[in-house]
Amino acid sequence: MQIRKSIDKISDYVPGKNVDDLSPSVSIARDKIVKLSSNENPYPPSTKVIDAIVNYANKVNYYPDPHSKRLYGAISAYLNIPVDNIYVNAGVDGVLDTLMKVFIDCNDKVMIPIPTFTYYELTAIAHGAIPVSVTMDENFFISAEDILDNVDDRTKIIFLCSPNNPTGNIYPEKELFKVLDGFNGAVILDEAYAEFANQNYTGLINEYDNIIVLRTLSKAFGIAGMRVGYAILPEKIKKACLKVSTPFAVSYLSIEAAYAALNDLEYINYTIQKIKEGRDYLQENIPFKTYPSYANFVLVDVSPFKSSFILDELAKRGFIVRDCSSFRGMGDKFIRVSVGREEDNVRLVDAFNNILKIF
Numbered sequence: 001m002q003i004r005k006s007i008d009k010i011s012d013y014v015p016g017k018n019v020d021d022l023s024p025s026v027s028i029a030r031d032k033i034v035k036l037s038s039n040e041n042p043y044p045p046s047t048k049v050i051d052a053i054v055n056y057a058n059k060v061n062y063y064p065d066p067h068s069k070r071l072y073g074a075i076s077a078y079l080n081i082p083v084d085n086i087y088v089n090a091g092v093d094g095v096l097d098t099l100m101k102v103f104i105d106c107n108d109k110v111m112i113p114i115p116t117f118t119y120y121e122l123t124a125i126a127h128g129a130i131p132v133s134v135t136m137d138e139n140f141f142i143s144a145e146d147i148l149d150n151v152d153d154r155t156k157i158i159f160l161c162s163p164n165n166p167t168g169n170i171y172p173e174k175e176l177f178k179v180l181d182g183f184n185g186a187v188i189l190d191e192a193y194a195e196f197a198n199q200n201y202t203g204l205i206n207e208y209d210n211i212i213v214l215r216t217l218s219k220a221f222g223i224a225g226m227r228v229g230y231a232i233l234p235e236k237i238k239k240a241c242l243k244v245s246t247p248f249a250v251s252y253l254s255i256e257a258a259y260a261a262l263n264d265l266e267y268i269n270y271t272i273q274k275i276k277e278g279r280d281y282l283q284e285n286i287p288f289k290t291y292p293s294y295a296n297f298v299l300v301d302v303s304p305f306k307s308s309f310i311l312d313e314l315a316k317r318g319f320i321v322r323d324c325s326s327f328r329g330m331g332d333k334f335i336r337v338s339v340g341r342e343e344d345n346v347r348l349v350d351a352f353n354n355i356l357k358i359f
């Protein structure tokens, strides 16, 4: 048996750690451990979402409706975007896989400014593309010129992530327009964290025919475990996506949970507000250099320590955070901390101070 050669070039996706990944030497009760490693919403889903999941549980002998009018209608109402320009799949990850199938022929190139979300590169290679990366400056900025200078006839996609994971900054509007104007291929703008930044570029679908905006229900909407993400995209691209994706990618219960979450904006907005306050608190009180964040996480420069060391020390104190050394171009001095609930943020800052006191 021979697997495709390109698969050997793909590094394993390194997810944020889970409670089960902690070393047995961590002697803290499981339910006391706070997971701040994957940028989930720390607040549980609202009762409306839980009721939806429970109420539809006895229907899962049926296949889901892949064109669910209610779910597409709810997204359409949320963003004021026509249903013809919306495409839903199993998380942004699922949307990305489908977009690769739509855009990539073998040895096409994709442009990825780094450091950024790792899955762009992984799915691109898996679908036969060659990733080309350009490195951001020390403030994680990259100009449109620097991006466009590294694009050629074989480049099919430019990835932009705003707010960017794991750095938390937003991509300047002026540069975004230059990229859109200067490139004929698809510009995939990942807005997974848009709700924490009061940012919304989905309306650009009416002005540009080469923009695809990605959104998810995993972060602000608080249902990461249900796996629902979507793209705002030209109708022609939506039709292509429907041809190549798995027919029932989003599960029955995920559709219902997403519909309920989108109809409970009051609760979502309440949690967003709490998270923004927590973000400010962490930025001001973590006793290391933090970077300004427009998302629900904070990037921390822990030098002179190594990220892996601080990770272990925080784990001993009951916190799982993200070591950024697995992000291409990040080095070994950054950790990413998701904003937790109020009381968790206070305890986290205490844990940081406690580490510094000892060393």
Ligand SMILES: *Cc1c(COP(=O)(O)O)cnc(C)c1O
Binding pocket: 039, 090, 091, 092, 093, 094, 117, 161, 164, 165, 190, 192, 215, 216, 217, 218, 224, 227, 228, 229
């Ligand atoms: C979390 C995250 C995603 C993944 O979203 P899912 O909808 O859960 O697959 C996509 N893009 C970025 C930048 C993320 O941080």
